[in-house]
Amino acid sequence: MKNRIVLGTVQFGTNYGINNVSGQVTKEEVATILRIASEGRIKTLDTSSAYGTSEQALGDALKKTGLKFNIVSKYPKSEVGVRETFLKSLTNLGVDSLYGYLVHHFEFYQDNSDVFDNIRSLKEEGLIQKIGFSLYNSQQLQYLIDHNVKFDILQFPYNIFDRQFEPWLPILKEMGVEVHTRSVFLQGLFFKDVNTIEGKLKPMCPYLVQLHDYCTQHNISVEQIAFGYVLSNKAVDGALVGVDNHQQLERNLEVSRFQLNVEDIDFIRSIKIKEKELLNPVNWK
Numbered sequence: 001m002k003n004r005i006v007l008g009t010v011q012f013g014t015n016y017g018i019n020n021v022s023g024q025v026t027k028e029e030v031a032t033i034l035r036i037a038s039e040g041r042i043k044t045l046d047t048s049s050a051y052g053t054s055e056q057a058l059g060d061a062l063k064k065t066g067l068k069f070n071i072v073s074k075y076p077k078s079e080v081g082v083r084e085t086f087l088k089s090l091t092n093l094g095v096d097s098l099y100g101y102l103v104h105h106f107e108f109y110q111d112n113s114d115v116f117d118n119i120r121s122l123k124e125e126g127l128i129q130k131i132g133f134s135l136y137n138s139q140q141l142q143y144l145i146d147h148n149v150k151f152d153i154l155q156f157p158y159n160i161f162d163r164q165f166e167p168w169l170p171i172l173k174e175m176g177v178e179v180h181t182r183s184v185f186l187q188g189l190f191f192k193d194v195n196t197i198e199g200k201l202k203p204m205c206p207y208l209v210q211l212h213d214y215c216t217q218h219n220i221s222v223e224q225i226a227f228g229y230v231l232s233n234k235a236v237d238g239a240l241v242g243v244d245n246h247q248q249l250e251r252n253l254e255v256s257r258f259q260l261n262v263e264d265i266d267f268i269r270s271i272k273i274k275e276k277e278l279l280n281p282v283n284w285k
Contacts, residue, residue: 003041004231005256006072006180007033007249008242010047012061013054024052025244030061032246038067040253045069046155046180046240047093048104049085050076055092063094072100072153072180074134075119077108082118086127100130100153100178106140109133116149130178136280138164152176155240157183160190160229160268161207162279169235182240184230187281190222201284203275214267223251224258229268232260 011025025033037045047054055073062069073089075082086101101119103109109116116131123131130152135141144151154172156165158181165181172179185191194205194212215222230239239256243249277283 002043003253003256004236004238005037005040005042005252006044006046006238006240007037007042007069008046008182008240009054009058010051011242011244012047012057013052025057027057027060029245030057031064033243033249034061034065034067034069036246036249036253038065038069040249042253043070044072044099044180044238046072046182048074048076049078049089049092050074050104055089059092059094070099071095072102072155073098074102074104075115077105082115083122086119086122090127097127098129100132101128102131102153102155103133106133106135110143132177135165138168141165141168153178153180155180155182157181157279158230158233158236159184159186160211160226161186161271161273163269164276164279166233169233173235178237179235180238180240181230181236183281184239184241185223185226186279189281190226201278204273204278207271207273210271218264220258220264221255223255225260225264225268227252227256228258228260229265231256232265 012030013024045058047058049055071093073093075085078085090096090098101122103116103119119128119131122128132151132153133144135154135156141154141156154177158165162183169179189204190208190211192208194208197205211222215225227239230236241252243252273279
């Protein structure tokens, strides 16, 4: 039985994350992470040509370890065409085809709709199994539905604070769409000491205090309630999470087995974030 964690690899090619103090992951650590992922029955890796040297680091580690995964990559906003970018991704990753290929930047797609036509052509050639989009808000999904765009796989944020896509999950399941959710820990915000939060993120403090107090009172960790909520929804095929080191991955594998009870789920659904713009990390700076 496969694990529903999708391993994000942005940290393999960039210095990423609000709580990342260790910087970009080393080549040796990437290989160790992949071995632990394989042992933990994780089947899918997520990357993008926009993630610095992530694809190259991944390709080197896959060659070194001989491990096989389903790889999902993305086409970013670019002056370079889809085919050229895609073929370079294959070369960097050291593979002949990809499990999934997504449009990375939705606004760029809206201005250049032929991008998805070109991705569809690659699928028809047998170079990609599933094609789709990385989304940032539910209005973008509504746009795809309204324009009758056919897709196989979607990735979007979903966590205990950001539940905007929740009403869509059963609909996507009926459509046969594979759903990968990201931002399970809201890029690490859930773990921040509220006393260290300043500036634009300050309005999030009361919600974080509420979350931390609940976890303390019920003797559960923030990781457990965050992972548990996302994975409690059976319409989620994969919960994407990135790691800075193999110890984090081991911890994530452990907490992903945690089962929430009805009280936990009711508590989460009682949280109503008024400052919805702060659910998007783009608006944190």
